[in-house]
Amino acid sequence: MNDILSSQVELIREVFHYQSRFEGSIMVFKIDYPVTEDSGFPGLVKDLALLSKTGFKIIIVPGVKENIDEVFRQHDIESSFAQANSPAYDYPVRVTSRQAIPFVEMAAFDVASKFMTLLSAGRTEAVIGNFVRARGLGILNGIDTEHTGTVDKIYADSLVKMLNLGVIPILPCIGWSPSGKPYNVPSNEIALAVSSALGAAKLFILSAHERLQAEKAKDSVPENFETRPDGSIIRLTIQQTESLIASCEKAPENRLKLQELKLALRANRAGIKRVHIIDGREEGAILKELFSNLGIGTMTYIDEYESIRPCHSRDITDILRLMEPLMQKGILVRRNPEQIQEKKDDYIVLEIDGSIRACGALHDWGESQGEIAAVATEPQYSDLGLGGKIVGFFIEKAKKKQMKRVFVLTTQTQDWFEGLGFKETAVDTLPKQKRELYDQNRKSKVFALEL
Numbered sequence: 001m002n003d004i005l006s007s008q009v010e011l012i013r014e015v016f017h018y019q020s021r022f023e024g025s026i027m028v029f030k031i032d033y034p035v036t037e038d039s040g041f042p043g044l045v046k047d048l049a050l051l052s053k054t055g056f057k058i059i060i061v062p063g064v065k066e067n068i069d070e071v072f073r074q075h076d077i078e079s080s081f082a083q084a085n086s087p088a089y090d091y092p093v094r095v096t097s098r099q100a101i102p103f104v105e106m107a108a109f110d111v112a113s114k115f116m117t118l119l120s121a122g123r124t125e126a127v128i129g130n131f132v133r134a135r136g137l138g139i140l141n142g143i144d145t146e147h148t149g150t151v152d153k154i155y156a157d158s159l160v161k162m163l164n165l166g167v168i169p170i171l172p173c174i175g176w177s178p179s180g181k182p183y184n185v186p187s188n189e190i191a192l193a194v195s196s197a198l199g200a201a202k203l204f205i206l207s208a209h210e211r212l213q214a215e216k217a218k219d220s221v222p223e224n225f226e227t228r229p230d231g232s233i234i235r236l237t238i239q240q241t242e243s244l245i246a247s248c249e250k251a252p253e254n255r256l257k258l259q260e261l262k263l264a265l266r267a268n269r270a271g272i273k274r275v276h277i278i279d280g281r282e283e284g285a286i287l288k289e290l291f292s293n294l295g296i297g298t299m300t301y302i303d304e305y306e307s308i309r310p311c312h313s314r315d316i317t318d319i320l321r322l323m324e325p326l327m328q329k330g331i332l333v334r335r336n337p338e339q340i341q342e343k344k345d346d347y348i349v350l351e352i353d354g355s356i357r358a359c360g361a362l363h364d365w366g367e368s369q370g371e372i373a374a375v376a377t378e379p380q381y382s383d384l385g386l387g388g389k390i391v392g393f394f395i396e397k398a399k400k401k402q403m404k405r406v407f408v409l410t411t412q413t414q415d416w417f418e419g420l421g422f423k424e425t426a427v428d429t430l431p432k433q434k435r436e437l438y439d440q441n442r443k444s445k446v447f448a449l450e451l
Contacts, residue, residue: 027059126167131169133155202290241261322378360375425446
C-alpha cells in the first residue's frame, strides 16, 4: 500500500512540475482525421479543454485528408496529386480545381465543427477563423494546382489576442489570398507555420498509428536512444530523427510514421524545441505525454546540450581559469589541478566556437543523491544562461542515472538556485558520506531538487 501511495505522490509531483513549467505556453495540436472518428475523440477534446482552462494556450489544426477523399467520392469529384518538389516539403499535394475547392471547404469546416461542437459542450470558447493568408503553389511539374496553396503568412497578432482571452483557435486547411481567393493548404504546413510564427513551446502530432517501436528501426538509429519497457521510442535528437527517417524510407512497416517524422524534423529545425508524435486514440494520450517524463509517444527535440561534452585532462587549465574569480570571492570552494583530475569524470565543459565558456561537476554520493558543484561561467557569457544549461544537463543526467535527488551547497548563490527550482533543506538530509565532509566553518546552505 505504501508503494502505491508513494507512486501516486511521485505522479502528482511530476504533474505539478510540468504544469508550472509550461503554464501559459503556446501548444499546437495537429490532429489527423482518423483520430476524430475514434470512439475516444470526445475524451481527447475534453482534455484539450481542460488544458485551456488551466492556463495552457491551445491551437488546434485538424487534419482532413480522409474526409476530403470521402466528400469527393460522394460527389464524384476526381482527385489527383502533384509532387511539390519544394525545398520546404517533398510530399505529393492534392490538386484542387475551381470546381473542387467548395467541397474541400465543406470537408474542412465539417471537421473543424466537430471540435467546435465538443468544446462548446464543455463550455470552452473556441473560434474557427481566417488566420492563414495563403498563396497558390502554381504549376508543379507541368500540372496546374489551381486552388492548392501554401502558407504565405500567419496572422499571429489576431491569434495571440484570442489565446490571451482563453479562446481556442481552430485552423481548418483553408487559407485565403489578400483578394479573398480560397486555397487548399496542407494541414502539416499550417501546423508548422503557426508553431513557428507564435514560438510554440510544443507541437503535438496526433495520429491513429501505434507507438513507434525501436526494434523496427534498430539498424538505423544510434544505440543510445531511449526506449520504454515495451520497446517504444521515448525521444530522439535531430540527428537520431534523421537516421530514423532513413530507416522508415526502407522499412514498409514504418512508412506510416514517415510524414510525421519529417514534419517533426522540420519543426525542430524551425526552432520548435519539442515535437511530440503520439497515438491520439490512447486514453488520456495528451495528458500522459505532457505531464510525465517518459510520456507515451515519441518526442523529437533540439538538443540544448550539444555544446556540452565530458572533461578531458587538457581542459583542467580552462576549468581553473573559469573558477578562479569565484574561488577568490568564496563562492566556490578552492580546488587544485590534482583534485579536479581525480574527479575528472564528474566534470563537463560547455564550448562556444571551440572555446570553453562554462563548466560544472556532478558528484555521486550514493543513496540516490548527486551533488551539482563547481558551476562556473565566463563573465562576458553570463547573460546567455550557460550556468542554467549546465545545471539542466546535470538534472537530466541524474535522472538517467536513476538518482532521486540533486543538491548544491552554496554560500552566496541561493537566489539563483531557487530560481531553478531548488528548495532549501537541512544538512542532515545529505548523504552520509557528504555529511561527514561538511565544512562547519563555511556554513554552506543546502538546496535540493527532487527528481
